[in-house]
Amino acid sequence: MGRIIAVANQKGGVGKSTTAINLSACLAEKGKKVLAIDIDPQGNTTSGLGVDKNGVENTLYELLLGEADVKKTIVKDVVENLDLIPSNINLSGAEIELINMDDKEYILRKITEKLRRKYDYIIMDCPPSLNMLTINALTAATSVLVPIQCEYYALEGLSQLIHTIDLVKDRLNKKLVMEGVVFTMYDARTNLSLQVVENVKDNLEQNIYKTIIPRNVRLAEAPSYGQPINLYDSRSAGAEAYRLLAEEVINREDK
Numbered sequence: 001m002g003r004i005i006a007v008a009n010q011k012g013g014v015g016k017s018t019t020a021i022n023l024s025a026c027l028a029e030k031g032k033k034v035l036a037i038d039i040d041p042q043g044n045t046t047s048g049l050g051v052d053k054n055g056v057e058n059t060l061y062e063l064l065l066g067e068a069d070v071k072k073t074i075v076k077d078v079v080e081n082l083d084l085i086p087s088n089i090n091l092s093g094a095e096i097e098l099i100n101m102d103d104k105e106y107i108l109r110k111i112t113e114k115l116r117r118k119y120d121y122i123i124m125d126c127p128p129s130l131n132m133l134t135i136n137a138l139t140a141a142t143s144v145l146v147p148i149q150c151e152y153y154a155l156e157g158l159s160q161l162i163h164t165i166d167l168v169k170d171r172l173n174k175k176l177v178m179e180g181v182v183f184t185m186y187d188a189r190t191n192l193s194l195q196v197v198e199n200v201k202d203n204l205e206q207n208i209y210k211t212i213i214p215r216n217v218r219l220a221e222a223p224s225y226g227q228p229i230n231l232y233d234s235r236s237a238g239a240e241a242y243r244l245l246a247e248e249v250i251n252r253e254d255k
């Protein structure tokens, strides 16, 4: 049975989509069968993996509302071993439509439970908010991975996120585990990045990934070419870092 990892942080622009795209691609590169699910109406994971978000017929929105089935929604082999459930701006309407549905927190889980047998990993890119879509992702997940940007306000909002994760664990998904936090956009030229990492390590009682994702311009460029970093620039520092992260994620499972 595959692991289902939600990449979540309600803080915007911390590297969720970059991590979802490149972790998925690096797991796939290692021969794992991976499904990425774009749970953000911004559709960054969709376009970052080279899929035209406004050209797709069915998206997560139609799937959640029961208007399309899984077969018609999954985009196969966006890269080798990696499939995608795409999203676009239509998904922003789902929030309101979900409210009137029975078991509204469990809609995504019912879908992923069936898909789990087919994939080693399902990686979900969450939106920058603690809304019903994020709750659905946390309810479907087996673990949560939290990207933290190496900047001054890194810890802001984190206690709120951890509180939400605990609530979901209590009420909706007893088996949910905190996979850990991963530092992103680390800038070795500044003291600030180092201070943030030290500070978070001292103050946060969570698993912290050894791999630190550096600030790397190739990572920022890759989405405009619709390619994950390992294809866009296989030897870049960003590609190396996400490969190491993928390895750590795989090893964590063996423990």
Ligand SMILES: Nc1ncnc2c1ncn2[C@@H]1O[C@H](COP(=O)(O)OP(=O)(O)OP(=O)(O)O)[C@@H](O)[C@H]1O
Binding pocket: 011, 012, 013, 014, 015, 016, 017, 018, 019, 040, 042, 044, 126, 127, 128, 184, 185, 186, 213, 214, 215, 216, 217, 219, 220, 221, 238
């Ligand atoms: N390690 C990195 N080095 C350089 N640029 C990065 C890195 N990680 C992310 N970026 C850039 O920073 C911006 C925000 O990253 P990203 O979209 O992954 O964050 P996000 O948390 O998904 O944002 P949102 O909350 O809007 O969904 C993007 O322009 C991205 O290309």
Ligand SMILES: [Mg+2]
Binding pocket: 016, 017, 018, 040, 042, 044, 125, 126
């Ligand atoms: Mg994003």
